[in-house]
Amino acid sequence: MDRFPSSAGRDIVLSLIRTIQDNAAYLSEIDGAIGDGDHGINMNKGFSLAEQRLPQGPVALAEGLSILGDTLLTDIGGSMGPLYGMLFMDMGDACQDQETIDSATFLAMLQAALAAIQSLGDAKVGDKTLLDTLVPALDAFEGAVRNGESFASALASMAAAAEAGKEATRNMVAKIGRASRLGERSRGHLDAGATSCNLLLQAFAASITALLNSEST
């Protein structure tokens, strides 16, 4: 099958939560180099709160993402609260009322994620932000879908592009956010937001691929 049931939303959202929990210290360490070192702490706090709020039993993907987004918006401040909060809320809206999720719906979700980030700030690709992960990942996914590739293959392209995009932030000079105060001194370090965005996209890719594989057997 090239689609998965929305009711498996719990698996996907939990995979997002786990990757942030597992990498909390790593994210803070990266943030500490050019930010204030609390990215992992705040992300972990928000994602762990969302885990407590996920209902037991099947959760529609739209509902799960909406719970995650609402928790980040309500309970986590900083820059990441509104950015990831809106990102997940709008991804949820983009798959609202879909009983199954195919690559076209997931493409719409990624596009909604990008639109959410762009509605809040004026960062551009190359400014050393999470957009440097998200934009190439979206482009790769979209290109693969347009080439007629399978959902799983498009996810693999997305994951590879996200990883490369995140790595590319290492040689960028931050133009926005707190790290931008460092100017040239921000070069040589990964961007924390680009790194967490990559972790989340990898989790999307892995958990959806697992669902696609189980649907086809």
Added chain:
Amino acid sequence: MQRLINDPNLVVDDMLKGFVLAHPDLIATTDNPRVLKYKGTPVAGKVGIVTGGGSGHKPAFIGYIGRNMVDAVAVGEIFSSPSAKAFYDAFKVADSGHGVACLYGNYAGDNMNVKMAIRMAAKDGIEVKTVVANDDVPSAPRDEADKRRGVAGEVLMWKVGGAKAAAGGSLDEVIAAAQKAIDNTRSIGVGLTPCTIPAVGHPNFNIEPGKMELGIGHHGEPGIAVTELKPADEVAQTMVEIVLPDLPFASGDEVVVLISGLGATPVMELYILFNRVAELLNEKGITIYKPYVGNFFTSLEMMGATLTIMKLDAELKTLIDMDADCMGLTQFKRGA
């Protein structure tokens, strides 16, 4: 870490509990544990004054809640913006039906959370207008002043905005006065030691012994230069020479001077710094109409100080002179 804390992840919660208990005559809690308000808020007929920001800057931000000052404050984690929901809830408790002036500092997180909170409030029919403080001279060149951070000048912005609202100003008048206050204000900081976010456990920047970071930000953001730590008089001169030409301040001006410690510098040293600042302004024919010296806007346990100067006109003088009653800045007319 040599700190008087319990769970490092709960320092903000623990601090808020103590703050509320210590100031029962000024402070009331709200339904949102991350929003505190003046106990008289909303004041009937008055424009609400709201601010907010990350914690670790005491007395900012909650220390400016009070009479003729700020009505409600959204409280963030250490050095991290409050949530959009906290700003929104602060707007709701501060609104008496005459609108809310949100007077805050120019940081990426605060900008985003305030923007989202304004959208939420608009759905409730609450009118919110903003002034974004950008008084920190070293944080960006003059032609990119919209990128500058808000620092201790925010205290004067709250003083002026709070007084204008208390005097019966409309929302537009309060916003205009607060905007004028910050437009007339310039600041610079010097950092002598780094600071540590308790939950992180170690400083995330370094200042070598014998050095100082000229132009440091309120979260340890690097300044324009790392220099030798000179005697206070020379540091004062360097700070004055950067601040004065930026507005520019000129002979004949009347100004407010605010010197704030960054947390760990003894207040004694702030007076040593002020002494030379006052001499230099006097030499340049600039009159200090009102000085403030103390810990007004700090950065955890950082050593260092900020210098803030605001040029006055008749309206700003009247507003600066108004009585204020809050933890961070209490003043009453004397000798009248």
